[in-house]
Amino acid sequence: SLLHDARFLRIWIAGAMVGTIRWLEVLAIGVYTYRETGSPFIVACMLFARMLPIMLLGAFAGAIADRLNRRYLMMAGLASMCLVSSFLAALALNGKLAIWQIAVGAALSGIFWSGEFPVRRTMLGEVAGLGRLSAAMGLDSATNDFTRMLGPLLGGALLSSVGLEGAYALGVLLYAVAFINMATLAFAETSSTDIAPVSVLRSIGDGLAYVRTNRLIAATLIITVFVNLFGFTFISMVPVIGEHRLGLGAVAVGVLMSAEGCGALLGSLAVAAWVRTRYFTVTYLSGSALYLVMILAFSMSPWYTAAILFLFIGGLGAGCFGAMQSTLIFFAATPRMRTRVMGVLVACIGAGPIGVLHVGLLAEWLGAHQAVTIIAVEGLIALAAAAIIWPELRRPPALPTDLL
Structure with a gap:
């Protein structure tokens, strides 16, 4: 029934377009940078540039989205990124694209991403309502996971056949499609607060204070930090491991990276179809x-x-993690705090840049695959500690008292 709702469909399509561009660029830029520089650390820095704005601006994005029209914010961001991609495509086509310009483009994409995630996911939750929340977040996570499969395949194919300009040109097209969907969306804003508007800094402070009073949300956020710090950052090393250790070309590296997205897609679909409220937390932790x-x-x-198989199985877990992450936040927060807490969630996702630098430096010193081994072990230790400290992760979740 969600896909028969024109409002949900347009927001969902916009997210699919943006996600495809994001993962296409991660693969294409990673392979291109390693070929140009031969440095795992510089490859990691490209993902760092993309993720740093999320860490710095995530909480601000949630607070600002609480005060402004969310559809207009999405339209402004999409139009801006369409122009950025057009400029980078023109530079690449004329052979004038420098590594630093690629990094600037990645950083601008990260700025857009820091706002797009809390704004669009809050819009999806409002359209779906609590009764369809799990299905909505599961479907959106499944779509993001599909783009994690499709994007690297397209990135590898375009880099091999056309060059980096092809990746940027496709980005222009997809951003335009997303913009059209948001421009034609009939969306009525749902007020997230029943009190007078407050300053952005006060809104951020309220979100952080609320997190401290809700142990389930706090536990969800700490797991988010650990998975982004020690888990997702391995993606920056896939082009290096693929080319240097496994001897692969751009297309084969794209297939390797897409295996994780394929598994994540199936995991998210399974969550949307079968996971019920009482299993939200155990699905999140075990995934x-x-x-x-x-x-x-x-x-x-x-x-x-074997590498493809391991990434596919790992993707199943990532799909469970991704689908439950926003679901638990939206479920456990009161309506007037959801956008603000979503902003805090984005800031926690922003722990990724620290992990990217961590794995990049380890790879420069020890080698890419040794670096990934180390961060995976660190992540498992941190996850075990969180499960002990926050027993809420092992119990069925409960609604906020004012929604009971």
Whole structure:
């Protein structure tokens, strides 16, 4: 029924377009940068540039989205990124694209991402309502996971056949499609507060204060930090491991990276279809653990086929993690705090840049696959500690008292 709702469909399509661009660029830029520089650390820095704005601006994005029209914010961001991609495509086509310009483009994409995530996911939750919340977040996570599969395949194919300009040109097209969907969306804003508007800094402070009073949300956020710090950052090393250790070309590296997205897609669909409220937390925790275990196995594999299998299985866990992450936040927060807490969630996702620098430096010193082994072990230790400290992660979640 969600896909028969024109409002949900337009927001969902916009997210699919943006996600495809994001993962296409991660692969294409990673392979291109490694070929140009031969440095794992510089490759990691490209993902760092993309993720740093999320850490710095995530909480501000949620607070600002609480005060302004969300549809207009999405339209402004999409139009801006369409122009950025057009400029970078023109530079690449004329052979004048420099590494620093690619990094600036990645940083601008990260600024857009820091606002797009809390704004669009809050819009999806408002359109779906609590009764369809799990299905809505599961479907959106499944779509993001599909783009994690499709994007690297397209990125590898375009880089091999056209060059980096092809990746940026496709970005222009997809951003335009997303903009059209948001421009034609009939969306009535749902007020997130029943009190007078407050300053952005006060809004951020309120969100952080609320997190301290809700142990389930706090536990959800700390797991988010750990998975982004020690888990997702391994993606920056896939082009390096693929080219240097496994001897792959751009297309084969794209297939390798897409295996994780394929598994995540199936995991998210399973969550949307079968996971009920009482299993939200155990799905979230076990999915996170499975993801880190399979990253560890991938880092130790010298065989291409086995590496694909490990990333596919790990993707199943990532799909469970991704679908439950926003679901638990939206479920456990009161309506007037949801956008603000979503902003805090984005800031926690922003822990990723620290992890990217961590794995990049380790890779420069020890090698890419050894670096991924180390971060996976660190992540599993941190996850075990969180499960002990926050027993809420092992119990069925409960609604906020004012929604009972």
